[in-house]
Amino acid sequence: MTFSLDFTGKTGRKCAGCTLCCKLVPTAELDKPSGVRCKHQRTGRGCAIYATRPSSCRLWSCVWLTDPDAADLRRPDRVHYVIDIMPDFVTMTFDDGREPQRVPVVQVWVDPAHRHAYRDPALWAYLAKRGENEGMAAIIRFNNQEAVVLFPPALTPDGQWHEQGSNLKGQQQHSAAEVVAALNEAGLAYGMVVGEDDAA
Numbered sequence: 001m002t003f004s005l006d007f008t009g010k011t012g013r014k015c016a017g018c019t020l021c022c023k024l025v026p027t028a029e030l031d032k033p034s035g036v037r038c039k040h041q042r043t044g045r046g047c048a049i050y051a052t053r054p055s056s057c058r059l060w061s062c063v064w065l066t067d068p069d070a071a072d073l074r075r076p077d078r079v080h081y082v083i084d085i086m087p088d089f090v091t092m093t094f095d096d097g098r099e100p101q102r103v104p105v106v107q108v109w110v111d112p113a114h115r116h117a118y119r120d121p122a123l124w125a126y127l128a129k130r131g132e133n134e135g136m137a138a139i140i141r142f143n144n145q146e147a148v149v150l151f152p153p154a155l156t157p158d159g160q161w162h163e164q165g166s167n168l169k170g171q172q173q174h175s176a177a178e179v180v181a182a183l184n185e186a187g188l189a190y191g192m193v194v195g196e197d198d199a200a
Helices: 055-059 112-119 121-134 176-185
Strands: 081-083 088-092 101-110 137-141 146-151 162-167
Touching (some): 081 112, 081 121, 088 137, 101 112, 101 121, 112 121
Antiparallel strands (some): 137 146, 146 162
């Protein structure tokens, strides 16, 4: 049986021996939560069902492979986090009665065995650029129910980093339609197309 490890992104980088996304990123079609190794993952060799893998796996890629702005980041399996190509949003609530506000976020999946991996200075530099250029914060996900939200200096009144715990318990993952709506509110265009299944 052969496996593919030759996926090359727009940056010219290759997955090579990295299969960290197969552990950290949830895959609904395989009923696989985040932080749990996929039963089809073969360490150092790739995916045992590569030819018939679900569409979510076929369409997904990490930022390290696809974004030239990620040039200063190291391969995900060496830094213990994966930056998701798919953005999301968080909803900020206020004590003073203001309407809740949806804030687009970069999703970073962190290996729970290396919880402080997200403190990588190269990652924070990358996230600072996302804040400056796109008005995006970041959500650092340890699993489906535990996360930290990072607000980069460009999004804070005092120009400093702010870190806020997030309680995701009981919340389902946002649909593609919800994410697109939040991105549109923020004036971000990702060229995402929402199918009928996603809009339901």
